[in-house]
Amino acid sequence: MPRTARTPAPAEAATRAKPKPRRPRADAGDVFDFQANALGYQLRLAQLRAFDLFFEMLAPLDLSPARVTALSLIAMSPGTNQAALAKALNVAGPSALKLVDGLESAGWIRRMEVEGDRRRYSLQLTEQGQARLEQLRGRLTEYEARLTAGLTEAERLQLMDLLGRLAR
DSSP: OOOOOOSOHHOOOOOOOOOOOOOOOOOOHTTTTOOOHHHHHHHHHHHHHHHHHHHHGGGTTOOOOOHHHHHHHHHTTTOOOOOHHHHHHTTTTHHHHHHHHHHTTTSEEEEEEEEEEEEEEEEEOOHHHHHHHHHHHHHHHHHHHHHHSSSSSHHHHHHHHHHHHHHH
């Protein structure tokens, strides 16, 4: 049977390069999916969940995460000043001033004059501030338990370590 120009001989067909397999074409949405494998996005989602739970559980105490941290720092370092508090909170001076003003107006801290420096004040917890921290202690334990309910203790510790390393 004669061969036509369109039908290659068996030897020719065997040596002909096979077509390259096509890559599956990504959907336009997949190309722009900046969330699926983004650590920053997952951290933000976790932060939103943590804040939602925080305010759900601690709203009656009239405390924000910033207020809790500031009260804790003042309690651990009595006599600290506003500049040191701003540095520890990693916020600008005016933000620390607003925070301190709020804590003072709530009656939880007081500014004490520093002897020899009329421009500087030390920050002290009041009895009300101490009582608020005592109320907070048990609720924060429950908050942490609910926040990490899906983790084993080993996973929680590992997550704390990893996040600490990222934060440095």
